[in-house]
Amino acid sequence: MPKVVIIKCDSYDHSRVLDSLKRGIDLLGGISALFSPGEKILIKPNILAGDHPDKNVTTHPAVLAGLADIFQGNDYLLSYGDSPGFGSLKRAAERAGIKRVFDDRGIEAGDFETIVNVSFQEGVILKNIPLAKGVTSSDAIISVSKMKAHGFTRITGAVKNQFGCLPGLIKGEFHVKMPDIIDFSKVLHDINNLVKPRLFIMDGIIAMEGNGPRGGNNIKMNTLLFSTDPIALDMVFCKLVDLNPEFVPTMRSCTNEDLMVYTHDDIELAGDKIDDLINSKFNVTRKKFERFASAGSFPTFLKNLISPKPVIDYNTCKNCGKCVLQCPTDPKSLNWVDAGDFPYPVYDYKSCIRCYCCQEMCPHNSISIKTPLLGKLIRR
Template identity: 40%
Template sequence: MSKVAIIHCDDYEYDKVRSAVNRGLELLGGVRQFARPGERILIKPNLLAADPPERCVTTHPAVFEAVAGAFLQHGVQLSYGDSPGFGGLNKAAQKSGLAMIAAKMGIETGNFEVGERLIFNEGIQNKSFVIAQAAARAQGIISLPKLKSHALTTLTGAIKNQFGCIPGLLKGEYHAKLTEMKQFATMLVDLTGCLKPRLYVMDAIMAMEGNGPRNGKPRKIGALLFSSDPVAIDATAARMVGLLPDSLEMIRIGQQYGLGRMDKEALTLLGDALAPLVITDFQLAHARTMARLTNNRVRNAIVERPEIQEEKCIRCGICIQVCPAAPKAIQWTDEDEDGKPGGGKPPYYDYDRCIRCYCCQELCPEGAVILRTPFLGQAFNRLKPPVI
């Protein structure tokens, strides 16, 4: 049986969060179950981008502080970090409020620039990974995912959180090479199996719905989840937002290959009740059609595609920089007389090259990239069994 502790917590007032964290940890047997005094443990929050806590893009600093505090009290040596989708760790840590807390508590910033290859012979598909040094050399990892909608994987939670242990632009290579959803989800399962975080504490006090994982809307759920089983905690989070766990490829594959358990019969829920937290109108990012169809014509007719809302675009070019397709599927129109890219126009897409990884949608700082389902895709979605 896998255990998931659910602790209701209304907001990020620190005393409430600390008491929720302490209660959740105690229900799983206490901090001593996850680390010994003197061990070097990495805390891996979600630091997708340099955004303030109220935007709900990143793990909230109060959750980080409460979890870190519990482990420090136990005599554990902590470091922390993540490899943001764009821009460096320091900037994201500053803006999200984590850097200040870490400095106050004497927690070191881990090295997420340099990678080291880890061999993982047990991998179903990926037998090795280049992992950020901080994660590769830590004796253990505590993963602090944020619950958000995600254009590619539907939700981002515990299994997806380890993708940030792959340094910098290497992440784009995985998007470019693993062009089918099943392959990408299998890679996430292998990566999580390779890194084996000892504990997951999911920040679902304020989740994100809609155009996630960066530009959606905050949505209150009011809970923290705790588990050492990434499949169980993601399955519980999926149920909380009204989704069938096996409709998410990474959860289904995770159970299939033994990463954890998603079936209700295999889970012991501890702490507070799940039922009052369940919401049935949680908005997804809409990209749920067969995202990785390889035939261009069929794909363009059916699969959600990214589009730029011109009035929101500030012409920063981040979408072009992060596009992993080769050649790039998004580019400036031309050079204007001042040598500025795009001649004042937003970038444009070449949908035949676009692999629908949605990195441009994920990392646009202005929320200017939305996903639109072509007419045939809408008809196709109506034929599919409901996810919610």
């Protein structure tokens, strides 16, 4: 039975976080049950973008500092890394306050530029997975995700955190190759089954609700979660925010998407009482995910009439172009108009695959996911 430890922690104060981390790891069996002395351990935070820690886009530096302090007292060789949405790991980590934490402790960034292709015949979708060298050169991974709402996958947590084990531009290519949300979820499972982090920790002290994973609002959830199973951990995240896990594609089986991997009864809970930490008002999309790419033989114009789509709010758009850079289709489904003086990017919904990378990376919360009126009526 998979186990998830819930620890109440209501501040990023170092000693409070350190004590909470120690307690959570001990309740899972302790460090020595999970890691052997001398192992090279990669700490894998969520460093989606170089945003200030107060925005809660990334794993909070205080959690990483506490974790580093716990593991540095033992005989391990630590590194850290993630593949940000754009730009270099070091630059994003610096802006997110993460690089300083590791620099102060003499812990170096792993190589997240070099691609190492790894054969994975057990993969359901991927038989060959291009990983960052910083991942393949480690003996073990600690995945330290951030508790956030997500427009495409409903939540971004423990399972999705391993998408960052793929280097930079490769991630966009996967969205193009696997536009269907269920296929994409199976890809996430394949990556998890290959890299198999030994320990999953989720920073939910202050989480992000609403238009996540970058443009949402802060919300105190006062929680750190611990598990050796990412699906079980995300199930508990769902329970904390009162979200039906059936709406989350990554909670479904890799081999039969009609089946859930777990029910809540399958998961052993330890630590603090979950009932005291549940927030039913957490703003997250509480409806079943849409399978845009695999909507049968529907012509694209019909799909566009009913399916959710990313929409730019031109009142807040700052014309920075990050969304255009991020769009993985060729030609781009979001671009500057060729003629005229309209200074903002414009969508071509005919070619848009609904990967929502543009929404994910907009630094000004100017892109949201909207369902057309006809789609809303059909849903009702």
